[in-house]
Amino acid sequence: MHLFLNIFLTKIVILLGYFCSAHSTVSVRLVGGTMSRGRVDIMYNNTWGTICDDLFTNKSAGVLCHMLGFSRSGASFGGASVYGEASGPIWLDNLVCTGSETSITQCQFNGWGVHDCGHSEDVAITCSSVSVRLVGGTMSRGRVEIMYNNTWGTICDDSFTNKSAGVLCHMLGFSRSGAWFGASSVYREASGKIWLDDLVCTGSETSITQCQFNGWGVHDCGHSEDVAINCSSASVRLVGGTMSRGRVEILYNNTWGTICDDSFTNKSSGVLCHMLGFSRSGASFGGASVYGEASGTIWLDDLVCTGSETSITQCQFNGWGVHDCGHSEDVAINCSSAVSVRLVGGTMNNGRVEILHNNTWGTICDDAFTDQSAVVLCHMLGFNRKCSFATSTCTSDSLRNDNNTVYENVASNEQPRRADEEMYTELMF
Known part of the structure; x- marks a missing residue:
């Protein structure tokens, strides 16, 4: 009887041990690169090991990025050779994720340590930049908040410069040029996390994760030192005419596009002329057909300006890329009478x-x-x-x-x- 009971209990312990190890949340780290890209290492059974690239996709990369506190969106993978070849266990092979999982333990794979790979097939991933938003102002200016580890938090202004503001504006889809920063007090004081302090960027980075800082959540600041930025200096150019007249194109999300003439007035022309370095006075608009029809994106529709704005991003419009127009309705402006x-x-x-x-x-x-x-x-x-x-x-x-x-x-x-x-x-x- 005692022998039977011992065998029965042993089987239960083994079964429970298997169940817990199969569904526990493993630790993940990136090696040989930066905090947002590198060779993937996972800890299982108190030992770090790698993942083989067989059947691996961007969906699996997205799950791993999510585990690391980044967005799933834009995650990608590649070979790990540029980050140095690993040694030790290869923990996972034939990893297949749908992309919605919160941990790779919820994905399908052969089993821990079951593989037919060498370390030359180790996976590396690149996680897209952290999510950024502006709070309390407009779409182009406000207090900066970033999402890390699924939590929104702020940035302290210690060591912060316009170069860092430019990187954040770039992440938000605006031009780096003309970006500037200031105190966030006018946008209402935040509460909660302060994620970054002593952020130092060269200005050429595509994400703040490529800049230098103390570490996530490491700071000596209060929310009175939170950073606000202004990205209102969007890039504008005139195409098909001269330096002072032509079809209007604006740069958003690193792509040039046009403006539809719905609701457009000379006041909006004046704002655009001001952005181009001309006077607002005497600015006028018309159809762009004489300058050649554009192709590609139409960025703005129903643009309404009072005429006093310094950038069209301060005017009212439907939203970036929201329109019911064709390129036959593209706007052209004339700033030549505005000296x-x-x-x-x-x-x-x-x-x-x-x-x-x-x-x-x-x-x-x-x-x-x-x-x-x-x-x-x-x-x-x-x-x-x-x-x-x-x-x-x-x-x-x-x-x-x-x-x-x-x-x-x-x-x-x-x-x-x-x-x-x-x-x-x-x-x-």
Whole structure:
């Protein structure tokens, strides 16, 4: 009787041991690369080992990335030779996952340690960058939150620079150029995790996981130091015409696309001209057919701007790629009547005024010029409206003007006069 009971209990223990080991959550690590890519090692029976690439797919890579705290989306796999060949056990072979599992122990495989592989067939994976979102502001600016280990958290501003902001903006589908950061207090203080501190990026990374930082959750910050970023400087270009007029294309998610003319007005044209370095004033729009029909993505539809925005990302629209248009409805704009202004020969806030008209720089004659005119020019240059002007004799030798053209009176239709006959205007702020 005792012998029978001992055998029965032994079988139960063996069965329970098999059940627990088959369904427990194994540990996973990446070796030889970075925190988001490398050769896959898994710990089973207190021993690290590898996975053979037989039958392995991106779906299995997605499950492993999920176990590591990354998104499943964009996960990929390849050979591990670039990360150095492993030694020791090969734990898994013919691993087949549907992609929805939370652990590889829920996938199908031959059995622990059952394989016909060598270490030259070890799997390496690349996990897509962590998820990023902006909170409390708009789609292009707000407090930064990143998802790691299935939990949203913030980034501390210690060591943070505009280069790091550029990397985050790139991850969000915006241009790196012009990205900047600031305090997040205006977007409401966060609670919960602070994931990153002392984040240092060169600016060329495709994900913050490629930047340097203390480690996930390692920080000495409070939420009053959370980072906010502004990605509102989207890239814009004019195609098929000149530098000041043509079909509008915008860069989003690293792809150039067009804007549909539904709900489009001259106010939206003015914002786009401003982004291109021209004045908002006098901007106009029309059909893009004269510049050649585009192909590819239509990014924006029903774009509505007040005219005061510094970027179209601050305007209202349906959403990126949400439209009911064809390329016959693409927008073209004309910024050529909207002159650009610069100061020459002084500093950033005083100097000789030059304006760009018809792709040519020229000056302004001082006849009938007043402080009120200076105020308008100061505003165009981005300064406050407190300024004045002074005059000085202008000669063809001292005036930097390739065509010796003076555009007299901004609002005048008179013909331009020769530079060596006139005075020039200098703004003083």
